[in-house]
């Protein structure tokens with residue numbers, strides 16, 4: 399094993415893959431390590447992504463697209479459905495991916511660009527010198543080694559232990575950790591072109607339950623609830639089992655997964671001397687949707703770009719790397735996360751009666767735009783009597 | 797009496813949710829094996845967050 403690179407990337411998810419690909423393309427020597435023995439498995443994702451967002455990073459390929467989505471439904475506790483249709487909206491909705499193949503494709507592209515890829519290799523601690531990250535101590539299939547690098551890009555997902563051990567606080571507060579469970583189910587009656595989101599404190603307290611089609615009669619059926627609502631007898635798995643028993647009693651589960659989605663604010667700072675943090679590790683998941691694939695690719699690519707520039711300039715200090723942090727915060731992604739964080743904080747205060755009232759008020763609307771902002775604008779317009787209450791929501795648009 | 801964290805490996809889905817909420821960085825996911833690597837303060841936050849109920853703080857006489 400080579401033990402000296404320009405850039406070391408920790409984690410082989412979408413963030414790590416884009417970081418490695420970008421940095422290798424810029425001419426750097428790059429190593430990507432992944433602790434699992436296989437890229438992409440087990441999947442910890444509902445696999446939904448917007449079409450426009452995806453296309454910014456990769457050309458859609460049927461090899462890793464499970465379903466083409468034309469509409470979305472948000473279903474209130476009383477069953478009222480808010481519908482968003484591609485035809486009416488005039489904008490594209492999304493895909494449900496096959497991440498086992500998708501994640502491999504991304505890492506493949508990084509390898510093709512020249513990055514070394516090593517699986518079953520876990521970073522156990524940063525190599526620190528005078529407060530700066532200079533690489534990582536790793537266990538490669540049980541054998542300890544040091545891998546040195548000018549810059550380490552920590553893309554190690556929810557666990558985010560690398561940045562934590564380099565001195566950044568990555569701990570997710572219990573109330574902001576979505577505790578999730580999901581079944582890949584088959585032989586179920588679903589609309590194969592629609593992603594469905596179920597809301598309500600009985601169904602999914604402080605979160606939602608999703609049915610994302612993976613093809614005819616097959617779907618990712620999953621749920622996320624906040625950590626503070628999770629207890630014995632009312633955990634994510636318990637809520638999911640209750641929904642499945644009621645809605646898909648004859649369905650067959652061919653894969654069962656669990657996972658955590660951080661919906662806290664992003665890390666206060668995502669750089670250090672010789673260190674960049676990207677993707678879930680930086681806590682850049684959308685707090686409303688829990689979507690993080692696109693944001694992982696965006697921050698991964700940006701981290702690869704900024705690291706490359708700093709290496710070329712011969713300065714990888716925190717100060718030199720700071721443009722990474724500044725740029726993503728000012729980006730559309732950064733602003734959307736900030737707004738949606740506030741929207742989430744508002745929505746988790748609503749009881750089922752209020753959720754029903756709000757849903758009823760906009761259920762008949764043909765949405766011309768498929769976005770959180772469009773939904774909020776309509777909610778405010780249609781509920782003049784709740785103006786005071788909706789003020790917090792209105793302020794998020796300012 | 798001492799308190800400790802018990803991991804039920806048959807329930808564990810090795811997803812890492814517990815790792816991210818642990819205030820002590822005591823847990824570590826080694827492939828499909830959740831390991832208690834460092835000093836645990838038995839605060840029980842991980843047990844709350846676990847989607848599957850695989851973690852339990854137990855009190856031993």
Ligand SMILES: Cc1cc2nc3c(=O)[nH]c(=O)nc-3n(C[C@H](O)[C@H](O)[C@H](O)COP(=O)(O)OP(=O)(O)OC[C@H]3O[C@@H](n4cnc5c(N)ncnc54)[C@H](O)[C@@H]3O)c2cc1C
Pocket residue numbers: 408409410411412413414431432433434438442443444445446447519520521522553554555556557558559560578579580620656657658659676677678679683688689690691692694
């Ligand atoms: C149940 C669930 C449903 C979701 N649904 C959606 C969805 O529908 N749409 C969407 O956009 N997002 C969704 N997400 C979020 C999405 O999965 C993540 O945002 C995305 O995977 C983040 O990419 P990443 O590269 O940052 O991290 P990851 O994809 O988690 O990759 C991190 C990688 O780092 C590796 N690693 C960790 N520690 C180390 C170490 N010390 N050394 C070496 N390697 C290490 C891990 O094994 C992992 O492979 C969902 C998440 C969950 C849990």
